[in-house]
Amino acid sequence: MNKRDWKRYGKLFTSTFLLSAFTFGGGYVIVSLMKERFVDKLGWLEKQEMLDLTAIAQSAPGPIAVNAAILLGYRVGGPLGALVAILGTILPPFLILSVVSLFYAAFKTNRIIAAVLRGMQAGVAAVIASVVLDMAGDIVRKRKILPVLLMVIAFALAVLAKKLNVVWILLGCAAAGIASALWSNRRGGDGV
Amino acid sequence: MIYLQLFWSFFQIGLLSFGGGYAALPLIREQVVEQHHWLTMAEFSDLITISQMTPGPIAINSATFVGIQIAGTWGAVVSTLGCVIPSCAVVSLLAFLYYRYRTLSVLQGALYGIRPAVVALIASAGLTLLIQAWWPGGFAWNAPDAVAVVLFAGALLVLRRWKPDPVLVMLGCGVIGGAVYLLLG
Numbered sequence: 029m030n031k032r033d034w035k036r037y038g039k040l041f042t043s044t045f046l047l048s049a050f051t052f053g054g055g056y057v058i059v060s061l062m063k064e065r066f067v068d069k070l071g072w073l074e075k076q077e078m079l080d081l082t083a084i085a086q087s088a089p090g091p092i093a094v095n096a097a098i099l100l101g102y103r104v105g106g107p108l109g110a111l112v113a114i115l116g117t118i119l120p121p122f123l124i125l126s127v128v129s130l131f132y133a134a135f136k137t138n139r140i141i142a143a144v145l146r147g148m149q150a151g152v153a154a155v156i157a158s159v160v161l162d163m164a165g166d167i168v169r170k171r172k173i174l175p176v177l178l179m180v181i182a183f184a185l186a187v188l189a190k191k192l193n194v195v196w197i198l199l200g201c202a203a204a205g206i207a208s209a210l211w212s213n214r215r216g217g218d219g220v
Numbered sequence: 221m222i223y224l225q226l227f228w229s230f231f232q233i234g235l236l237s238f239g240g241g242y243a244a245l246p247l248i249r250e251q252v253v254e255q256h257h258w259l260t261m262a263e264f265s266d267l268i269t270i271s272q273m274t275p276g277p278i279a280i281n282s283a284t285f286v287g288i289q290i291a292g293t294w295g296a297v298v299s300t301l302g303c304v305i306p307s308c309a310v311v312s313l314l315a316f317l318y319y320r321y322r323t324l325s326v327l328q329g330a331l332y333g334i335r336p337a338v339v340a341l342i343a344s345a346g347l348t349l350l351i352q353a354w355w356p357g358g359f360a361w362n363a364p365d366a367v368a369v370v371l372f373a374g375a376l377l378v379l380r381r382w383k384p385d386p387v388l389v390m391l392g393c394g395v396i397g398g399a400v401y402l403l404l405g
Contacts, residue, residue, distance in 0.1 A: 050387045051275045056345035064386050079335045080322075084314045086341070090234045090307030091244075091277030098311045110312075114304060121276025122300055125284035126293070128270055135270070140402065145273055147397015149353040150368040151390040154375035156346030161380075163339045175336040182340035187347060198337055205333020209325050 033105075037112050039070070040104055044097050044116030049124075052145070055092025057152055058117075059085070060159040062096060072104050075166065083198060093117055174208055222291050223298045229256065230283045230302035235310075237279060244279045252282065258290050279303050367404070371397050 043065055051058040059082050066072045073081075081103070085095035094117055101113025128135050135141065167175050178201045185197050229251040237244035245268070252258045259267065271281040283303045287296030321327050353372065354364035371393050379389055 046387055049275055050390055052273075055277065056342045057349070060342060060346075061386055068383070069385075076335065079338050080318065080331055081315075082338045082342075083331070083334045084311065084318060086338070088307060088310040088314055089237055090304070090310070091237075091279050093277050094280070094304055094307050095311045098308055099315055102312070102315060110308075114308070118276075118280055118300060118304060121274065121280045122284050122296065124274050124276065125270070125281050126288055126296060128274060129285045129288050132266065132270060135273075140398065141273070143401035144394040144398035146353075146356070146368075146401055147371060148390050148394035149349065150371035150397060151375045151393025153346060153350040153353050154372050154379060154393070155386040155389060156342065156349065157372075157376055158379040158386075160339065160343045160346055164343070167336050167339060175332070178333055179336035179340045182337040183343055186341055186344035194341055197341070198334055201333040201337035202330035203333070205331065206326055206329040209329025209332065213325060 037105055037109065040101060040109060041112050041116045043070075044101070044113045045120060048093065048097075048117045049120035051093065052148060052152055055085070055096070057156060058093040059096055060156045062100060063159055063163075064155070066100060066104075073100075075163070077103075079163070087195060087198060174204065178204060223295065225256065226287055226291060226295055226299045227302040230279075230299045231306060233279055233283075234303040235306035244277075248279065248282050252286055258286050367397060367400050 047058055047061045047065065051061060063075070063078050067075050067078050081096060081099040082092075085092050085099060088095050094114065097113040097117040098110045101110040103109070105112065164179065167179055182197050182201060185192060186194065233244060233247045233251055237247050249264060253261055253264050267282055267285050268278070270285070271278045274281065280300060280303060283299035284296045287294075287299035289295075291298075318327075322331070350372065351359050353368045355362075356365060356368075375389050375393055378384065379386065
């Protein structure tokens, strides 16, 4: 392994470690941050591929953040990359929870920690909003009806039908996409 | 053998929790509270509070927390491993299929439909978070928390305008917001 490879693995580790260490609020937050860093900043993969990997991470069991890290790591550096990305992702919660579980009575009632975490929440929401603006903008700009329609329906279902497992939303949209591909193939159209 | 028990419990949690995050909660409760009595219900709800206050997936957080309480550092290690291994296997299989077949028109069609749905799911997660930040006591038809609104608007402006590292923006919000909340008491 040469020096450039080491640098790449190092970057992969620090990136996933930092993202995991500062990601409050669940899997989609870290996916948004991964898109910012790996697609926009580092240019290691395409926006579309990131969305596909997110769908895979969501469809597999286990934490979305870990699944996404495995996929990203593998894509960037093969099996070793996947291992590096997993470590980077699970080490921060592992270390933090180890410390917290020793002092958890004090931690739960600390006013400063509570205030900082409350402030960060607004920042995290802003990061997600920014990522959504980018990605939804891409979809709307292509001026095709089906993707926009699917996006609106999926959003409405995700917000209103909280009990509905999101895997069903993904499967439904996949079926709609397949139907439209077959339909345009049959008419010899321009495909999807 | 306690290590094996921990490993197997969290292996099941990792394997069966689809949908991430809170979808895993009932499974964790079943294994940790009901079946093995590793935590009481009160300790379990403390664990959820802590998970909400700290970064990281709730399944990994509970694996570490329960592992340490029951069998020390090595307990935490085997629990976390158990939780992650099923993901590795299933995700690798799906990724293999994706890279192998993504040029097929059926899979192309499926992905064409799935991409907008993923954007929608991210948006809905963002909305949940925004509501939590603006209305800390739960959504109601009253004025949102002014500090959170200003922080959100400021952070979004900075992100769109200068495209800084998002981690810095979140930390900045934590420091500024934290100071303001403390001053306001």
